[in-house]
Amino acid sequence: MRRVKALILSYLILTGLWLVLSEVTRNEFIIGSLVSATISLIFSSRLAILENVKLNPKALFCSIKFIFVFLRELFKSAIDVAIRVLSPSLPINPGIVKVRTKLHSKLGRIVLANSITLTPGTMTVEAKGEYLYIHWIDIKSDDIESATVAIVSTFEKHLEVMYG
Amino acid sequence: MVEYAYIIFDIAYYISLIAILLSFIRFYLGPTAADRVVALDVITICGINLIIQIAMRAGRIVYVDVALVYALLSFLGVISVARYLEGGL
Amino acid sequence: MPEIFALILLIVISLGAAVYAVFTKKTITALIASGIISLSASIIYLLMAAPDVAMTEATIGAGLTTVVFLYAMKHVKGGEDD
Amino acid sequence: MIKYLLVFVAIIGIGYIFLPFVMEFSTPTKLNPLATSYVQGSVNELNMPNVVTAIVVTYRGLDTLGEVTVLFLATAGVGFLLKRKHDMVNHRRKCSEILCTGASLLTPLIVLFGVYIFAHGHLSPGGGFQGGVVIASGFLLLVMANISFHFSHNLIHFSESISGFIYVLLGLAGLVLLGANSFLDPRYLPAGKWLDIVSTGAVPIIYSIIGIKGGSELCSVIDSLQHGGTEL
Amino acid sequence: MLFIASIISLLGALFLFLGSMGVLRMPDVYNRMQAGTKATTLGTMMTLLGIGLANTAWLPKILLLILFVLFTNPISSSALARAAHFSGIKLTDRSIRDNLADDKVEEQDA
Amino acid sequence: MMVLICGLLLMLIGIWAMLIKKNIIRIIIGFSILDTGTHLVIVAIGYVKHATAPIVDKAVNISQNAEGGIQVLGKVVDPVPSALVLTAIVIGLAVTALLLSFAVRLYKVGNSLNINDYEELKW
Numbered sequence: 173m174r175r176v177k178a179l180i181l182s183y184l185i186l187t188g189l190w191l192v193l194s195e196v197t198r199n200e201f202i203i204g205s206l207v208s209a210t211i212s213l214i215f216s217s218r219l220a221i222l223e224n225v226k227l228n229p230k231a232l233f234c235s236i237k238f239i240f241v242f243l244r245e246l247f248k249s250a251i252d253v254a255i256r257v258l259s260p261s262l263p264i265n266p267g268i269v270k271v272r273t274k275l276h277s278k279l280g281r282i283v284l285a286n287s288i289t290l291t292p293g294t295m296t297v298e299a300k301g302e303y304l305y306i307h308w309i310d311i312k313s314d315d316i317e318s319a320t321v322a323i324v325s326t327f328e329k330h331l332e333v334m335y336g
Numbered sequence: 337m338v339e340y341a342y343i344i345f346d347i348a349y350y351i352s353l354i355a356i357l358l359s360f361i362r363f364y365l366g367p368t369a370a371d372r373v374v375a376l377d378v379i380t381i382c383g384i385n386l387i388i389q390i391a392m393r394a395g396r397i398v399y400v401d402v403a404l405v406y407a408l409l410s411f412l413g414v415i416s417v418a419r420y421l422e423g424g425l
Numbered sequence: 426m427p428e429i430f431a432l433i434l435l436i437v438i439s440l441g442a443a444v445y446a447v448f449t450k451k452t453i454t455a456l457i458a459s460g461i462i463s464l465s466a467s468i469i470y471l472l473m474a475a476p477d478v479a480m481t482e483a484t485i486g487a488g489l490t491t492v493v494f495l496y497a498m499k500h501v502k503g504g505e506d507d
Numbered sequence: 508m509i510k511y512l513l514v515f516v517a518i519i520g521i522g523y524i525f526l527p528f529v530m531e532f533s534t535p536t537k538l539n540p541l542a543t544s545y546v547q548g549s550v551n552e553l554n555m556p557n558v559v560t561a562i563v564v565t566y567r568g569l570d571t572l573g574e575v576t577v578l579f580l581a582t583a584g585v586g587f588l589l590k591r592k593h594d595m596v597n598h599r600r601k602c603s604e605i606l607c608t609g610a611s612l613l614t615p616l617i618v619l620f621g622v623y624i625f626a627h628g629h630l631s632p633g634g635g636f637q638g639g640v641v642i643a644s645g646f647l648l649l650v651m652a653n654i655s656f657h658f659s660h661n662l663i664h665f666s667e668s669i670s671g672f673i674y675v676l677l678g679l680a681g682l683v684l685l686g687a688n689s690f691l692d693p694r695y696l697p698a699g700k701w702l703d704i705v706s707t708g709a710v711p712i713i714y715s716i717i718g719i720k721g722g723s724e725l726c727s728v729i730d731s732l733q734h735g736g737t738e739l
Numbered sequence: 740m741l742f743i744a745s746i747i748s749l750l751g752a753l754f755l756f757l758g759s760m761g762v763l764r765m766p767d768v769y770n771r772m773q774a775g776t777k778a779t780t781l782g783t784m785m786t787l788l789g790i791g792l793a794n795t796a797w798l799p800k801i802l803l804l805i806l807f808v809l810f811t812n813p814i815s816s817s818a819l820a821r822a823a824h825f826s827g828i829k830l831t832d833r834s835i836r837d838n839l840a841d842d843k844v845e846e847q848d849a
Numbered sequence: 850m851m852v853l854i855c856g857l858l859l860m861l862i863g864i865w866a867m868l869i870k871k872n873i874i875r876i877i878i879g880f881s882i883l884d885t886g887t888h889l890v891i892v893a894i895g896y897v898k899h900a901t902a903p904i905v906d907k908a909v910n911i912s913q914n915a916e917g918g919i920q921v922l923g924k925v926v927d928p929v930p931s932a933l934v935l936t937a938i939v940i941g942l943a944v945t946a947l948l949l950s951f952a953v954r955l956y957k958v959g960n961s962l963n964i965n966d967y968e969e970l971k972w
Contacts, residue, residue, distance in 0.1 A: 186619050192799045193404075193623050199705045207622050211615050218611040250754050250781040253774050257761040266770055266830065282608040289813035290780060295773050296813075297820045299604045307769045307820060337742045344745035345793075348752035348786065349427055353434050355752075358759040360438050362771070363461065364445065370768045370823040372457045374775050376464075377815060378762055380487075381779045382755055383464055384808070385786050386431065388801070390471055392790050393428065394901060396908050398631050399476055400800050401624070402467070405483045405637075407807040408617055409644055411815035412488030413460055415606065417453070418815075418822035419651050420495045424600035436855040443862045443882050447869070455878050462859075466885050469852060473892050474902045475931045476632035477559045480624075481938045482888075484640040489725065489942060490881065492647060496732040497949035498874065501956040505872075514868045518861055529853050536898045542927045550905055550919045558903040558925070562932040574936040581943035588950040603821055609814040616807075632904065636939045702906065721939065728946045 178222040182212040224277035224335045231334050238330040242287055245326070249292035256309070265310045271320045273302055274328060280335035287327045294323055349389050356382045373417050380410040432472055439465040452505060456494050460486065554698040555629050555707040563634065564710050568678065568691030575674070575720060579667075582724045586731045602652050610652035617645035625718035629707050635714040639721030646726055650733065658730045663723050670720040677713050741793055748789025754782030767830060768823045776816040783808050852893040859886030873952045873962050877945060884941045888934045895930035903928040 186208030187201075194200045212219060225231075256263060275281050285296040285304065293309040306323060356379055363375035384403045391399035419425045439462050446458035463486025470479035538546070549561035563571055618641075625638030649656050681692035693713060699706030761774025784805050791801035863886055866879025901909060903925040910923035956962055 182615065186615065189616065189619060189803070190623060192803055193620075194627060194704070197703070199703060203626065203704060207626075208619060211618055211622075215611075215615045215618075219615060221608060221611060246777070246781055246784075249777045250757075253761055253778045254754070254757045257757055257764055257774060257778075262764065262766070264766075264770060266767075268824075268830070278604070278608045279612075282605055282612070285605050285817065286810070286813040289817055290777055290809075292777075293773070295769070295776065295820060296605065296817045297769075297824055307773070309770060309773055341741040341745040341793075344742075344749050346427055348745070348749045348789075350430070351749075351752040351756050352786070353431060355755045355759040356438070357434060358756070358763050360441070360461070362759075362762045363457075364441070368768065368823075368828055369451070369453050369457070370819060370826070370828055371771065372454060373819060374762060374768065374771050374816075376457055376460055377812075377819075378759055378775045378779055379461060380464060381783055381808070381812070382759070383468060384804070385752075385755065385783055386468060387471060388787055388790055388804075390428070390431070390468070392793070394474075396476075396902060396904075397797055397800070398902065398904050398906070399471060399479075400797065400804070401632055402471060402476060402479050402483055404620070404800070404804055404807070405480055405624075405641070406487060407804050407811065408613075408620055409484065409487040409641070411811040412644055412648060413491045414815040415648075415818050416488065416492045416495055416651060417457065418819045419602065420453070420499070422600055422822040422825040424602055425495055425499050425651070432851060436851060440855065440858055440862075443859055446878060446882065447862060447866045452872070452874050452878075455875060459878055459881055462882060462885055466889060469855075469889065470892055473852060473896050474900055474926045475559075475892050475895070475934075476902050476904070477557075477634070477637075478888070478892055478931050478934045478938070480632050480637050481640075481935050484637050484644065485938055485942050488644045488647065489640060489729075490945065492651075492729070493732060493942070493946050493949060494874070494878070496729070497953055500732075500953045501874070501962055511869070514865065517868065518865050521864065522857070522861055525857055529857055532850070532853060532894070534850060534896055534898050538897055538900075538925065538927060542929060545928060546903065546905075546921055546925060550911075550921060556905045558905070558928040559931045559935065562928055563935060567932060571936065574940060577940055578943050581940070581947045584947050585943075585950045588947075588954050600825070603818065605814060606818050609810075613811070630904075630906075632902075634935075636935065640939065640942075724943075728943065732946065732950065 174223045175216070175220065177227075178220050179212055179216055181222050181225060182215075182219045183208055186211060221278045224279050226334060234330050234333040238327070238334065241326065241330065242290075245287070245291040249290060252292040263310075266308065267311045268297060268305055268307050269311065269319045270316055271304050271306055271324050272316055273304060273320075273324055275302075275331060275335065277335045280331050283335070284324070284327055284331055288323060291323075291326075345389075345392075349386075352382055352385050352389070356386070369417070369421060373414055377410070377414050380406060384410075428472060432469065435465040435469050435472075439469075452498060456491060456498075460491055463487075463490065553694070553707050553710070554701060555710065556702060557629050557631065557634075559632075560629050560634050560710065560714065564713055565691065565693060571717070572674070572678070572691070575671070575717065578721065578724055579671070582728055585728050589731045599654055601654060607652050610648050614645045614649055617648065618642055621645065621718070621722070625715050626704065626711060628714040628718075629710050630702060630704070635717030636721050638715075638718040639723075640725060642718070642722040643725035643729065647729055650729065658726055660730075663727050663730070666719055667723040667727065670716045670723070674713065674716045674720065677709055677716065680709075744789045744792035746789075747792065748786050751782045751785025751787075751789060754778050754785065756782075758782055768828055769820060769830060772816050772820055776812060780808065780812050850893075852889055852896075856886045856889030856893060859883070859889060862886075871964050873955065873964055874949075876964070877948050877952065880948065881941070881945055884938075884945075888937060888941075891930045891934050891937075895927035897924060897926050900924040900926045902926065903931070 187205050190204030289295050295307045297307050298305040359375045359378040366372045387403040442458040442461040446455040467479045467482040549555050549558045555561045621638045621641035624633035625635050628634030678691040681689045684695040693708035693710045696708040758778030762771050765771045787801050791798040863879045863883025867876050912920045
């Protein structure tokens with residue numbers, strides 16, 4: 173059942189992609205849905221990570237909220253980098269810290285890692301199980317717990333609802 | 337207002353050209369291979385911008401496909417060099 | 426004519442990267458330089474109004490050329506034998 | 508030292524031979540007659556917007572057949588020179604979880620994009636060769652991210668030979684259905700509507716076949732370069 | 740509308756410029772990567788969005804392009820950072836701590 | 850014109866790298882630079898001043914004549930060099946892979962990449 177959900181979800185995503193790439197006509201729809209059905213059957217074992225996507229109204233609401241949070245953080249990070257670059261003394265204080273995440277699904281972890289890479293001053297270097305190693309341009313705290321609160325928890329509470 | 341808009345688009349175009357030049361200087365200076373790959377990555381992303389701006393100037397939507405190819409495949413080169421450097425190829 | 430500036434910049438970058446690829450000591454650096462040559466050549470094709478050629482150069486130069494060279498270099502243990 | 512001098516003289520000589528050709532060349536302001544006739548013919552006879560595809564598939568179709576043959580020969584040469592090692596021991600470092608998951612998510616997108624490129628070869632830039640290369644790149648991503656992933660040899664050889672066979676067969680269909688002098692002429696299928704995906708006769712089918720053939724050949728090149736080379 | 744689009748595009752180009760400036764000025768690979776990833780991603784997004792708003796027929800393809808860049812760029816930079824760390828490129832002298840190197844040493848002892 | 854000179858210079862740099870370098874892999878990199886330069890020259894020959902890409906859609910000026918045929922009025926570039934270079938690039942990749950497999954094979958036999966160590970074919 174969960175496998176079927178992943179298949180249908182990947183089929184819908186790929187067909188939508190095809191229709192965005194080309195114009196929306198009847199022939200395009202027929203050929204595009206054939207192609208995406210074939211591809212999602214071929215890659216069904218790899219696309220099984222889509223199983224963890226939750227499809228309830230709360231998750232939908234949370235994903236919209238997540239997009240806004242993410243855009244805000246992206247803006248903050250770019251401005252942060254700009255200020256650091258433009259100031260003549262380069263105020264950096266870098267190092268690699270270790271944090272811990274509560275997410276279990278692979279999809280949730282990759283979205284979390286990508287979001288961390290795009291937020292102010294942090295970049296994921298390595299992921300090992302539930303620990304993430306993060307290069308932090310301006311270290312403020314030393315131990316795992318406080319670093320986790322500072323870096324991960326902004327996104328984690330939304331992603332937990334979305335992907336579990 | 338509209339006539340200023342085209343001038344501002346021109347300025348944006350020149351600024352992205354300068355960005356390409358600056359990252360090329362980093363490519364030239366970079367002490368290790370990883371620095372040069374970072375420069376290549378930044379040049380590719382600025383190249384995507386440049387392609388879209390050329391497409392807007394020529395008024396052809398068909399040029400956007402080239403930028404799509406770069407957006408999907410450019411990270412393959414970076415990842416292959418990275419896997420080579422860490423001994424995983 | 427803003428396009429002419431892009432053309433000049435791309436020509437300068439591709440020639441600079443080519444000279445660098447000849448002069449540098451390490452093979453992998455020459456490989457990255459050839460990646461930059463491929464990128465600038467692709468945008469030059471686009472400015473020459475040949476999007477098909479630009480797309481071919483993009484697909485080949487973005488990943489496959491580098492990977493083919495890197496696999497060969499893995500077999501010859503780094504390829505530094507100059 | 509004398510060698511560097513000789514090389515320098517040789518370079519100057521080659522440059523001197525080609526310099527007049529470059530200097531006297533002036534960019535033309537209008538199209539030459541052959542290209543004009545190709546453009547008009549592609550638009551009117553074949554109903555095809557992309558003139559480059561019209562030349563590659565139809566007007567210069569035999570050249571393309573020859574080039575596919577050259578590609579096949581080069582692939583066969585690579586496979587012959589680098590014989591496959593039988594006991595495969597992996598000393599590769601594992602990739603991180605991020606790259607592994609990202610590769611699983613991105614490969615279907617890349618393959619779909621490759622199919623888009625060669626299915627729309629007659630409408631937008633792109634076509635069989637480019638689409639095949641994009642598909643091969645998608646599988647290459649899987650090879651780099653997963654240590655345990657291998658290409659299935661039988662599948663590659665099967666798709667390579669069957670697509671080459673179908674390509675020649677589609678060319679011969681023109682010869683049978685349209686009469687003499689029409690090898691690789693795609694007009695035995697209806698021309699269709701302007702700017703529709705199902706149009707211009709058999710061109711989309713021929714270009715898709717070329718794409719599958721090119722993609723499987725490049726996959727086989729990558730496979731032979733990846734393992735092999737140890738056995739003499 | 741066109742004016743707003745051009746302003747967005749100009750801001751994006753400025754971010755691109757600052758990103759490559761950061762790539763030029765930062766002291767080691769990891770910090771260069773930080774500048775190179777964040778600023779150029781936002782710069783690309785805003786430049787493309789400006790052009791997409793200027794001619795609305797292109798907007799779907801440009802949104803797709805933004806999505807692809809947003810997904811591939813962090814993955815590649817993270818893979819490159821890992822490779823740089825494993826191939827033994829040191830962090831700059833100004834850095835404070837390196838938990839990943841400590842953990843690797845522990846693994847080798849065990 | 851400028852692109853033509855750039856292509857010629859790239860060709861010369863490629864030939865220079867092929868003649869001067871001793872490492873086989875570097876010679877093959879020089880060959881690929883030579884390849885790119887040749888393609889640039891061929892594409893630059895086909896360019897027509899102020900012309901657009903040879904893909905006839907809404908952006909190109911066309912007119913219908915009485916019999917229903919379409920006349921292309923807008924300027925397009927010469928499509929024949931594009932069609933030539935298109936296949937040449939893919940074949941260039943295959944040839945590069947072939948050269949590299951020769952290099953790997955030579956390394957397995959002679960355990961060296963220096964071109965001066967292979968003296969069997971010298972006269």
